[in-house]
Amino acid sequence: xxxxxxxxxxxxxxxxxxxxxxxxxxxxxxxxxxxxxxxxxxxxxxxxxxxxxxxxxxxxxxxxxxxxxxxxxxxxxxxxxxxxxxxxxxxxxxxxxxxxxxxxxxxxxxxxxxxxxxxxxxxxxxxxxxxxxxxxxxxxxxxxxxxxxxxxxxxxxxxxxxxxxxxxxxxxxxxxxxxxxxxxxxxxxxxxxxxxxxxxxxxxxxxxxxxxxxxxxxxxxxxxxxxxxxxxxxxxxxxxxxxxxxxxxxxxxxxxxxxxxxxxxxxxxxxxxxxxxxxxxxxxxxxxxxxxxxxxxxxxxxxxxxxxxxxxxxxxxxxxxxxxxxxxxxxxxxxxxxxxxxxxxxxxxxxxxxxx
Amino acid sequence: xxxxxxxxxxxxxxxxxxxxxxxxxxxxxxxxxxxxxxxxxxxxxxxxxxxxxxxxxxxxxxxxxxxxxxxxxxxxxxxxxxxxxxxxxxxxxxxxxxxxxxxxxxxxxxxxxxxxxxxxxxxxxxxxxxxxxxxxxxxxxxxxxxxxxxxxxxxxxxxxxxxxxxxxxxxxxxxxxxxxxxxxxxxxxxxxxxxxxxxxxxxxxxxxxxxxxxxxxxxxxxxxxxxxxxxxxxxxxxxxxxxxxxxxxxxxxxxxxxxxxxxxxxxxxxxxxxxxxxxxxxxxxxxxxxxxxxxxxxxxxxxxxxxxxxxxxxxxxxxxxxxxxxxxxxxxxxxxxxxxxxxxxxxxxxxxxxxx
Numbered sequence: 001x002x003x004x005x006x007x008x009x010x011x012x013x014x015x016x017x018x019x020x021x022x023x024x025x026x027x028x029x030x031x032x033x034x035x036x037x038x039x040x041x042x043x044x045x046x047x048x049x050x051x052x053x054x055x056x057x058x059x060x061x062x063x064x065x066x067x068x069x070x071x072x073x074x075x076x077x078x079x080x081x082x083x084x085x086x087x088x089x090x091x092x093x094x095x096x097x098x099x100x101x102x103x104x105x106x107x108x109x110x111x112x113x114x115x116x117x118x119x120x121x122x123x124x125x126x127x128x129x130x131x132x133x134x135x136x137x138x139x140x141x142x143x144x145x146x147x148x149x150x151x152x153x154x155x156x157x158x159x160x161x162x163x164x165x166x167x168x169x170x171x172x173x174x175x176x177x178x179x180x181x182x183x184x185x186x187x188x189x190x191x192x193x194x195x196x197x198x199x200x201x202x203x204x205x206x207x208x209x210x211x212x213x214x215x216x217x218x219x220x221x222x223x224x225x226x227x228x229x230x231x232x233x234x235x236x237x238x239x240x241x242x243x244x245x246x247x248x249x250x251x252x253x254x255x256x257x258x259x260x261x262x263x264x265x266x267x268x269x270x271x272x273x274x275x276x277x278x279x280x281x282x283x284x285x286x287x288x289x290x291x292x293x294x295x296x297x298x299x300x301x302x303x304x305x306x307x308x309x310x311x312x313x314x315x316x317x318x319x320x321x322x323x324x325x326x327x328x329x330x331x332x333x334x335x336x337x338x339x340x341x342x343x344x345x346x347x348x349x350x351x352x353x354x355x356x
Numbered sequence: 357x358x359x360x361x362x363x364x365x366x367x368x369x370x371x372x373x374x375x376x377x378x379x380x381x382x383x384x385x386x387x388x389x390x391x392x393x394x395x396x397x398x399x400x401x402x403x404x405x406x407x408x409x410x411x412x413x414x415x416x417x418x419x420x421x422x423x424x425x426x427x428x429x430x431x432x433x434x435x436x437x438x439x440x441x442x443x444x445x446x447x448x449x450x451x452x453x454x455x456x457x458x459x460x461x462x463x464x465x466x467x468x469x470x471x472x473x474x475x476x477x478x479x480x481x482x483x484x485x486x487x488x489x490x491x492x493x494x495x496x497x498x499x500x501x502x503x504x505x506x507x508x509x510x511x512x513x514x515x516x517x518x519x520x521x522x523x524x525x526x527x528x529x530x531x532x533x534x535x536x537x538x539x540x541x542x543x544x545x546x547x548x549x550x551x552x553x554x555x556x557x558x559x560x561x562x563x564x565x566x567x568x569x570x571x572x573x574x575x576x577x578x579x580x581x582x583x584x585x586x587x588x589x590x591x592x593x594x595x596x597x598x599x600x601x602x603x604x605x606x607x608x609x610x611x612x613x614x615x616x617x618x619x620x621x622x623x624x625x626x627x628x629x630x631x632x633x634x635x636x637x638x639x640x641x642x643x644x645x646x647x648x649x650x651x652x653x654x655x656x657x658x659x660x661x662x663x664x665x666x667x668x669x670x671x672x673x674x675x676x677x678x679x680x681x682x683x684x685x686x687x688x689x690x691x692x693x694x695x696x697x698x699x700x701x702x703x704x705x706x707x708x709x710x711x712x
Contacts, residue, residue: 031677073436077429080498080505089675112468114673115495115506116582139471142436149436150471151507226472317470319445321387 009154018052030093099125100132107138124164126176130213135221175260241266365510374408386449455481456488463494480520482532486569491577531616597622
């Protein structure tokens, strides 16, 4: 087992994590344990937890429909009411078992129920393992606006068992891979290089790569938990990525993109902008694009759609005074925050993306 | 001006508070300022603020209907959407101008919008001045269950101008008086004694009494912000008081009680229980009851209603493992937390209340 012990938000990864969780539960001794799943993790992941943990009382299951569409306040309302009706009190525990949608949702519901109960994240998707479940950010969407409502509050612990990756379809795997690539881009050329040959079938290498991402993310969020400075780096590719994700979610004729698929596009666009505004080398820009496009689908955007996506940028959470701030790259592992980008340059970046 | 400076949650009271607020706003330099009011404070209190503060840009007003009925997630949803549409960003500021309903609601909306923006409380009711606006608790009701959803997060500052008390009807004044009496009961016999001759027409004495309550509350919440121990004292009278308030809110044939009116009944009942289970003197119990009933309406409860109120106790936020925990009094200024009370004794307490 690999682990990072923190006052709040400890991470335990692979090896005997279930024995560790058993110890944590015995220590915490919650009055009741609730397990939040979506329909998929209820079917494919819950059994694995129940096989490994000896619960004093059967845990109470809360299930929501799968998919980002349900990461809403309405779903929270239902969960708060369920918790009330099923007798949750301030010493109850919520375990979120699922991908980023479930850990984001569960973290917010727990952080606000009776002004906060403890929660444990058990991420089941690669994306949630390397990103969503780490660092305390939680929340729900407001219409198409991603994570507009939420708080920053760490889980009691995060339990990572890469066994769950076997339950995922392959596009869900590459979705997490996008955030790992981001960690390489913003933090470590070596890590980026090692990811180029990433093969999820190679289990030990995958576990190693996931652990490296967790360490990078943990290091950044520990220095700057409330995103005043360093943590902004983690938004690389997300300003445009979120807008693309929102746009596709909003327009039924567009295929809904997974978070990582949208971020992948956002990263290519932002590398191009970095090349134009900073010193990010054209060669690296091309390499990033070709590595990404080897794994992620290319999406066509009309000029009209690009304008609509740029329009959505005004809701980005990093905005200040109506200005949209980008995180750009000087070079691999060297970022610059609070960069203002002209709309024309964003359109140029889409043109660049089209050339591949 | 009297003041308490804290890292977060500083309180400024009377005197030149508006000059202080002007300095705070100039320092903070928020990208946009939103002022949340209800229909009443929009009409009777907003002008006073606008007269005293020189805003660089006109503040944007958010107004909700008055009354506890609107302290809901649905109202939050509307406010989050309003903030989004009106271009609020993470450096925007929300000023909550109103009674406890508005400061509770505004604090929660601000604490969760884009994972938290700054907010300033300007309480306009006595209740909000001495209690709701101090100590960082915020939240909304879930159906009839009071404050089931919320977080603990301090306001940037709290600005108290007792001038606003002139805008209140007299029952709203006595509602705040209930929390002041509670502060006397749990903390200081002297303060209790001084409150017996409380006359809101005597402005300097009222200001002094309010300031004393703020100091008591601040001292308690500073020692124990997350209510692990000492802060539980502030729940004195609230376990039954909240259930009574919820019951009356839920039943249209019952007159809706103001929070303080319900707490006043809760305190009489809890003094009786304290007499039975601890050493709280019968004489003090009678004195508390007669002082309270001089200021607060007596409400009739049928046996059926009492049973329904006891049933509602199971949703109390202090409950653990299905047990309902009361805060009781050993004597004036000496409390005992985590007391379990039989339902029969609660019924007896209602019988005692009936005798007056």
